[in-house]
Amino acid sequence: MNEKKALVCGAGGFIGSHLVKRLKRDGYWVRGVDLKFPEFSGTEADEFLIQDLREQKNCESSVITPDGNPFDEVYQLAADMGGMGFIDSAECEIMHNSCLINIHMVHACATRGIKRYLFSSSACVYRDMEPNEPELSEEDAYPALPDNEYGWEKLYAERMSMAYGRRFGMVVRLARFQNTYGPEGTWQGGREKAPAALSRKIAEVEDGGIIEIWGDGTAMRAYTYIDDLLDGIILLMHSDLENGVNIGRQEYVSVNELVEVIADASGKAVHIKHIDGPVGVKARNFRTDRIRTIGWESKISLREGISRTYPWVKAQMEANRKSE
Numbered sequence: 001m002n003e004k005k006a007l008v009c010g011a012g013g014f015i016g017s018h019l020v021k022r023l024k025r026d027g028y029w030v031r032g033v034d035l036k037f038p039e040f041s042g043t044e045a046d047e048f049l050i051q052d053l054r055e056q057k058n059c060e061s062s063v064i065t066p067d068g069n070p071f072d073e074v075y076q077l078a079a080d081m082g083g084m085g086f087i088d089s090a091e092c093e094i095m096h097n098s099c100l101i102n103i104h105m106v107h108a109c110a111t112r113g114i115k116r117y118l119f120s121s122s123a124c125v126y127r128d129m130e131p132n133e134p135e136l137s138e139e140d141a142y143p144a145l146p147d148n149e150y151g152w153e154k155l156y157a158e159r160m161s162m163a164y165g166r167r168f169g170m171v172v173r174l175a176r177f178q179n180t181y182g183p184e185g186t187w188q189g190g191r192e193k194a195p196a197a198l199s200r201k202i203a204e205v206e207d208g209g210i211i212e213i214w215g216d217g218t219a220m221r222a223y224t225y226i227d228d229l230l231d232g233i234i235l236l237m238h239s240d241l242e243n244g245v246n247i248g249r250q251e252y253v254s255v256n257e258l259v260e261v262i263a264d265a266s267g268k269a270v271h272i273k274h275i276d277g278p279v280g281v282k283a284r285n286f287r288t289d290r291i292r293t294i295g296w297e298s299k300i301s302l303r304e305g306i307s308r309t310y311p312w313v314k315a316q317m318e319a320n321r322k323s324e
């Protein structure tokens with residue numbers, strides 16, 4: 001009877017669907033809400049609502065449990081979201097749709113008595129960096145100069161969440177996620193991120209084949225395996241850390257090196273052809289001192305995470321080919 005109740009917005013997406021599984025394992029009663037069910041596995045949510053969270057009335061009804069009380073915890077992960085290609089080409093949709101979701105959801109939560117609200121922000125709130133620059137701390141998000149509109153929308157939503165938290169006494173936690181990857185992430189269709197996109201390209205070519213990558217491959221990135229991110233989300237939600245908090249593994253690789261790691265996991269030799277395309281920032285390095293103060297550590301190396309992700313992408317690709 002006393003089990004905690006959590007609402008996961010964006011529960012049909014990559015991180016949201018994994019978060020539902022994690023909360024269920026931790027003993028919560030969970031409602032998921034999204035425009036769609038998870039694409040690759042059934043949901044483990046106790047209840048799943050198909051709703052458009054750009055609509056205020058849908059946000060208002062979602063945040064109340066079946067017994068008429070506000071949820072104990074709301075995890076806001078719904079967003080119009082994708083990899084670099086999507087961020088580059090869909091800036092109006094990102095700003096319009098994600099902004100509406102965030103405006104209505106935080107208002108619904110604060111005015112209906114939600115106790116704890118976690119907003120999924122991003123490392124994209126930070127400015128562009130040079131590859132060997134010292135890592136940025138959370139406060140370096142200001143003065144603000146995000147590299148893309150996705151980052152500006154996240155920054156606005158962070159500020160709005162904090163304002164609602166102050167006015168209504170709602171505990172607000174702002175998680176700034178690093179690039180996150182793992183099985184059951186989008187791997188085709190234009191919204192996929194680099195680890196999944198490159199896994200697909202490598203799965204598609206013969207041993208010794210050529211894959212195309214956008215830019216010269218020197219952009220530096222860090223990638224966080226889904227399980228590490230979930231640990232951070234849960235710890236942060238229950239912590240007393242206010243303002244933005246970075247969550248991500250500090251293992252930096254160039255895009256060319258990422259190709260090597262995935263090629264090793266595939267057992268293939270792969271050659272790279274560099275082509276024009278949206279590359280994003282030159283580098284992004286952030287500190288994780290704040291999340292470490294509450295006991296978080298990344299446990300999954302890039303090689304380990306890719307060794308779990310590549311076979312999943314390959315299996316999806318093969319299953320798709322068979323059904324064609």
Ligand code: NAD
Binds near residue numbers: 052081178180
């Ligand atoms: P995702 O696209 O897999 O999940 C987002 C979900 O939101 C999707 O299932 C989508 O259908 C849903 N959604 C979109 N519009 C909606 C609407 N109007 N109503 C209801 N649901 C709607 O993305 P993800 O990778 O799981 O990301 C989750 C959150 O984490 C997002 O806020 C994203 O910006 C943030 N984030 C992700 C990463 C990453 O690397 N994956 C990095 C930084 C931040």
